Amino acid sequence: MRIVMFNQDRMGVVSNDDTVVDITDLLARYNPLGPEDLLPDLISHFDDLRSNLDERLTAGNGIPLADVQLHSPLVRPSKIICLMGNYREGTDRPLQVLDLFFKSPEGISGDGDTVVLPPHQADIFHHEAEIAVVIGREAKDLGTSEAMDAVFGYVAFNDVSARGLGRSDINSFLGKSFDTFAAFGPWIVTRDEIPDPQALQVTVDVNGERRQDYETSDMERPVEELLTYISSVTTLHPGDVICCGTNHQGLGSMQDGDAVVTTVSGIGSFTIHVKDDHARSWQRGVDTAAGERVKAAARHPVGARNGGATS
């Protein structure tokens, strides 16, 4: 099933003929305070709602996708957890220690939205396409055998990133938390539609030119392991999202006027437009230097620590 948010604050499911069926009224019984509650409520009560949803889909009368305005299917998740460097990227180095950061959930954008580059003097702004896992229930200390049951579905994600801000002596991730920099789309597909998240292709095209193009089989730690580890640290809630990291080979700039298309096989494509009031420009095409820096850093891991080796 494909779940969307559309036309401001409506929730819908997309039928096989690519029409959107409105299901917002089915969620009224859970007393949402606002559109941000619709997804967690849908997820929490999905089994109860399933037959209603199927009835709506069968009844049809949906609006063609081309005639609705889509938004991010995640309106305001309570946590956006992002993996740092979770792809091998053509190196044969030993497994890196797992690390993660949190991205501001105020910064959401979706299909057709504009990512606004801030005036801050970043070295460059990069796209980072990823697959993201939407959590299906409250979860803590998930065991290996139950981890995938805690997945509601998957969504395509772009971790838009400003480089070179913050301190020079520590890697700053705050440049990923600017408003509009968390791009999700075009919809959430339920888990049953993706039998193997380690068998997907992720691509980015900017103004029609291919940039990132990688397989999730190259992921260092698979989704199941991310779920067990992350849930051992923090309690996960329905609608929380774990973004599985990017393969940095193929990163490129995002600059004024660009149309950036993020695609994940089995999920779909979404487009974000880039606006920069300062009309800064960078080289177009793939930022190979950035890719090389990531590979080099992986051979000489930053901030190597004694002990505490965790998986």
Next chain:
Amino acid sequence: MRLVLTADNRLGMLREGGVVDVSSVFDDIRYRAAADRMPRVMAELENRRSRLEALLERGELEALPALLSPAPRPPKLIAASGNFLEGGIGERKPQDMFLQSPDSVIGPGSEVVLPHHDVTIFEHEAELAMVIGKRSKDLPADERALDALAGYTCAMDIAGHGLGRIGPSRIGKSFDTFTPLGPAIVTTDEVPDPQDLRIALTVSGEIRQESTTRDMEYTIVELLAFASSYMTLVPGDVIMCGTQYRGPGALQHGDQAEMTIERVGTLAVSVSDARRREWPRGIDQDVSARQRAAGTA
């Protein structure tokens, strides 16, 4: 005004060591859980001040009940990196901040549960925290920024070191129970000069951290301007202002950690560890020395 959330889900104002129930002033606020109630209450705090002050004056005083954190599961939990002059002189380092898991928040009198993960040490960091009351973006770095605040509270930013690979450790700081916040949201009128507050932390009666917000590298309003230049701040957001590194030490099973910030309050928690790991008691001189040498968080 000093706003608290009681363990039986009532809103109160602190007065003379007790509390006055002010739930009736916020009767109209729809909510589904404490986590979405408190931001809505905080957004209304200043608007309803005269009703609250009247109730505070006339209302029945009850003995202080068990409290929850007044900022449970904040929309954003933001930490300032470093941000204390560690006795070094020279140019200020650029500002930086990072987000932690909102699920790490616990309230006064709660238990910090050390997780089973292998760490080099668990440490405490006593910090002043500010709680946002108004949706804000691009705040100015002057006293006008204080209008965006609902108030201040105490924060213990607890960290497990030796996890992850790039510091500061978001994993190590994001364990459930690792961010005690409370006991109250203290409105800005009660804290005329937030840049002149003593912060002290004791562990099982022994002094560990003693600092003053005079030593903050970046002031409250500079932190607000910086954070809001990146992200829209929303009611309920918490920004922790950083800690002084002379002083952090280990936390281990059986410890009682208590911090006090002048005018803002006292926050106490206990510590448990199923693995019963032991570290030397007292101040961790290694980490203090390293921070002073590097001048980094």
